[in-house]
Amino acid sequence: MRLRTWAFCLTEANQNLLRNPVLAIASITTTAVSLLVLGVFLLLSANVNQITNTIENQVAVRAFFSQSTTSAQEAAALAAVRGSPKVRSAKIVTRAQALSQLKHEFGDQGSVLNSLGSANPLEDSLSVTARTPSDVASVAKQLSRVTGVVRVSYQSQVVSRLFSLIDGIRAVGLGLGILLLLGALLVINNAIRLGIIARRREIAIMRLVGATESLVHWPFILEGLILGLIGSVVAAGASWWGYAALYSSASRSLPFVPLVTPIPFARDIALLLVILGVLLGTVGFRLSVRRLARV
Amino acid sequence: MQLISLRNVSKVYPNGVAALRGVELEISKGEFTFLVGPSGAGKSTLLRLLFREEVPTSGVVLVNGHDVGRMRRRQIPFLRRQIGVVFQDFRLLPQRTVVENIAFALRVTEVHPREIKRRVSQVLELVGLTDRALAVPPQLSGGEQQRVALARAMVGHPLVLLADEPTGNLDPANANGMMRTLLEINRLGTTVIMATHAAQLVDRARQRVVAMEDGQIRRDALAASYSEEVVR
Numbered sequence: 001m002r003l004r005t006w007a008f009c010l011t012e013a014n015q016n017l018l019r020n021p022v023l024a025i026a027s028i029t030t031t032a033v034s035l036l037v038l039g040v041f042l043l044l045s046a047n048v049n050q051i052t053n054t055i056e057n058q059v060a061v062r063a064f065f066s067q068s069t070t071s072a073q074e075a076a077a078l079a080a081v082r083g084s085p086k087v088r089s090a091k092i093v094t095r096a097q098a099l100s101q102l103k104h105e106f107g108d109q110g111s112v113l114n115s116l117g118s119a120n121p122l123e124d125s126l127s128v129t130a131r132t133p134s135d136v137a138s139v140a141k142q143l144s145r146v147t148g149v150v151r152v153s154y155q156s157q158v159v160s161r162l163f164s165l166i167d168g169i170r171a172v173g174l175g176l177g178i179l180l181l182l183g184a185l186l187v188i189n190n191a192i193r194l195g196i197i198a199r200r201r202e203i204a205i206m207r208l209v210g211a212t213e214s215l216v217h218w219p220f221i222l223e224g225l226i227l228g229l230i231g232s233v234v235a236a237g238a239s240w241w242g243y244a245a246l247y248s249s250a251s252r253s254l255p256f257v258p259l260v261t262p263i264p265f266a267r268d269i270a271l272l273l274v275i276l277g278v279l280l281g282t283v284g285f286r287l288s289v290r291r292l293a294r295v
Numbered sequence: 296m297q298l299i300s301l302r303n304v305s306k307v308y309p310n311g312v313a314a315l316r317g318v319e320l321e322i323s324k325g326e327f328t329f330l331v332g333p334s335g336a337g338k339s340t341l342l343r344l345l346f347r348e349e350v351p352t353s354g355v356v357l358v359n360g361h362d363v364g365r366m367r368r369r370q371i372p373f374l375r376r377q378i379g380v381v382f383q384d385f386r387l388l389p390q391r392t393v394v395e396n397i398a399f400a401l402r403v404t405e406v407h408p409r410e411i412k413r414r415v416s417q418v419l420e421l422v423g424l425t426d427r428a429l430a431v432p433p434q435l436s437g438g439e440q441q442r443v444a445l446a447r448a449m450v451g452h453p454l455v456l457l458a459d460e461p462t463g464n465l466d467p468a469n470a471n472g473m474m475r476t477l478l479e480i481n482r483l484g485t486t487v488i489m490a491t492h493a494a495q496l497v498d499r500a501r502q503r504v505v506a507m508e509d510g511q512i513r514r515d516a517l518a519a520s521y522s523e524e525v526v527r
Contacts, residue, residue, distance in 0.1 A: 005405050202388055208346075209451065210376035211403035213368070 005215065012219035013226060016195040023191045024227060030187045031231025031280060032238075034180030035273045039239035041173020042269050045166050046260050052162040054258045058133075061140050061154045063126040069148035074124060077146045084142060086135040087128055095122040123150075181280065188227050188284030192220050193291050200295045217285075220292065224281035232277020236270035243269075296360065298324045298455060298486055299345065304354035306340050306510075314340040316510040318354070322488065324454075327481040329497050330490040331521055332507035338490035341507070342457045345488075346378045347371050359454055376404055379448030379456040379485075383463035385440045387432040387447075393419070394428045397447045404451065418446045422476060438469030445476065455486040462493050470496060478502075494521035 001009075017024045065074060074092055081090045093101075099120050103113050126149075130139045136154055144152045196203070206216055243266040247259055260266075299322040306315040315337045322328055330338040343349040344356050347363050356363045359377065366374060387396050394415055401411045419425045422442040432440050441461060448456055458477065462470035474496045481487045491497060497504060497520060504519040505512055514523060 002405055004408065008402055201386070205386060205388065205399065206403050207372075208375065208380055208386070209400035209403060209447070210372040210374075212372045215403055 001214070001218075006218075009215070009218040009222055012199075013222035016199065016219065016223050017226065019198060020191065020194060023187075023194060027184070027188045027191045027227040028231040028234070030180070030184040031228055031277055032234040034177060034184045035232050035235035035277055036238055037180055038173065038177035038276070039235060039269050039273050041169060041177060042272075043239065043243055043260075043266065045169045045173060046265065048162060048166045048169060050258055050260050052166065055162065061128045061130060061136060061143060061152065063128065063140075063143040063146065063149045064123045064151040064153075065125060065148045066150045067123060069124065073148045074126075077126060077148065080146065081126060081128055081143065084139070086131050086139050086142075088131045090126060090128045093125045093127050095120050095124050098122045098125065181276070184231070184280055185284055185287070188224055188281060189287045191227060192224055192285055192288045195220060195223060196288060196292050196295060203292070203295045217289070217292065220288065221282065221285045224285035225278060226281070228277040228279070228281025228284065229274070232274045232280070235277070236273040239273065240266045240270040297321045297357070298326075298359055299488075300355075300357045301341070301344075302355045302357075304344065304351045304356055306337075306344065306349060307352045314510055315344075315351075318510070318512055320505065320512060320515075322486065324486055325481070325484060326486055327478065327500070327502040328488045329500070329502060329504045329521075330488060330507060331492070331494075331497060331504055332513075334492075336507040337510040338507055339459055340510075342380075342459050342488065342490055345455070345457060346375055346380055372404075376451055377454045379451065379453035381441070381444050381448050381456070381458040381461045383460035385432070385437075385444045385464075387440055387443055389432050392429050392431055393424060393435070393443050393446075396432070396443055397450050400447050400450055414450050414452075415446075418450045421449065421480070422446045436469070437464050438466070438472060441465060441469070441473055442476070445473070445480075449480060449485070453485065455488065456480060458487065458489040458491075460491060461489065462491065462496065474500065497521040 063077075065077075078090055078092055081087055099113070099122055102122070106113065126143065126146075128139060128143065130136045140152045140154050143149055203216055240262070244262040247262050247266075250257065250259055299320070301318050301320040304315055304318045305313065307313045314335075318337070318341065320341075330341065332338055340349060344351055345358055345363065347366060351364045354364075358374065361370075361374065363374060388399065391399065397415050397418060398411050401414065406414075416425070419428060422445050424439060424442050424446065427435060427439060432443065435443065441464070445458075445461070456477070461477070462473050465473060470493060474493075477487055477489060478500060501518045501520075503517045504514070504521070506514040506523075
């Protein structure tokens with residue numbers, strides 16, 4: 001089609017939108033809200049994912065000895081562990097060192113430990129660093145078999161709990177997002193249908209004077225595209241801007257939480273939302289094509 | 296070659312009504328033809344077959360050598376650009392001005408804006424509405440609205456003009472005016488087919504009359520009148 005024919009279609013599409021502004025606003029709002037929900041869940045699950053990976057990458061394993069273990073046994077265990085190819089480094093942390101470290105971690109509240117008097121409830125332990133994150137589990141297993149070791153701890157419990165949290169967030173987000181997208185689709189479809197009915201006289205005349213079917217269709221396709229595009233740009237802008245603001249305040253007050261950086265991540269999500277919005281508008285039109293054929 | 300020819304054309308609607316039964320008709324370029332007959336005789340159906348608003352149940356409809364009934368969907372718009380149609384109920388866009396209504400037919404067929412302007416003013420002069428160019432249809436009389444519809448049908452320079460009861464909603468003075476314009480259009484070279492009940496207009500025009508009844512052609516005579524008895 002020629003440029004002025006596109007201009008003609010665009011004018012027609014605009015007139016449709018202006019003829020029923022309430023419906024246009026409803027379409028745009030539902031599109032924006034559903035895409036925003038989707039975007040928020042995507043951002044959320046990506047961040048939980050990132051945090052989990054960070055934790056998973058911590059390769060430290062701690063093996064605690066029973067109080068009755070002798071220092072000779074502990075030294076033998078240390079030598080054995082150091083011999084393993086999966087272990088990068090290992091050292092013994094005595095109960096005295098552990099207590100003073102605990103006092104240090106408690107900081108201002110360190111004085112609560114004074115009530116213990118001279119008693120030390122802690123155990124000696126082996127602090128082991130695995131060579132790679134995937135070695136952590138087997139190193140832990142290996143340690144649990146060492147004589148005198150009563151307990152092995154590493155981050156696996158936290159990691160698996162976070163993983164199931166991510167799965168939950170993804171499922172809820174996807175379900176809610178899809179439901180809302182369907183709602184938005186129906187509203188857009190409805191707006192286009194009403195546009196077709198309002199313009200049936202015009203469509204009949206267009207066909208009578210020899211307009212091609214594509215010329216009859218394009219104003220409605222553009223209408224759907226405009227609705228989807230505006231809605232998705234609102235959602236994309238809100239999620240990008242919102243995430244960037246959240247990120248900058250979070251990285252100031254919680255610097256140790258490894259959030260995903262807004263660029264390229266939030267930008268890509270914003271782009272995805274716009275693509276989805278455009279798709280939504282097009283599919284909204286596709287659903288109305290039959291109605292258009294019956295005019 | 297005939298501009299229009301119908302060969303053994305029948306049309307049965309899905310509800311079982313047989314609107315046309317074995318119709319044979321030839322119309323040459325430049326002719327003026329009245330289609331007359333009682334309501335339900337098949338006049339409108341015959342016209343609707345010509346611009347592919349309906350397809351024949353059997354038989355062949357040829358317009359300018361094209362088999363309209365078997366034409367591909369994509370080709371229909373191009374057939375319609377060669378055919379102007381005027382209805383009893385005008386079918387104008389009420390929110391658009393006279394000029395916009397007429398230009399609409401050319402805009403949707405991608406004619407250059409300068410050419411649109413030229414042709415619209417030409418055709419406005421033909422139907423005598425130059426001074427009403429910027430009015431909208433609700434501000435016009437029935438006669439004026441039908442002239443706008445006629446202008447829209449003519450602005451694409453069609454090979455044939457189809458008029459389905461064009462004077463049905465007009466008072467006698469306006470009907471006479473419309474008839475004069477249609478004859479003038481024919482005199483300038485456009486083939487015209489007009490379905491009508493207006494006996495007086497037919498009798499005065501002395502043109503070819505095709506009389507239909509029950510979906511069949513009962514009489515086809517040149518320089519004839521509305522009913523047989525009056526002539527002979």
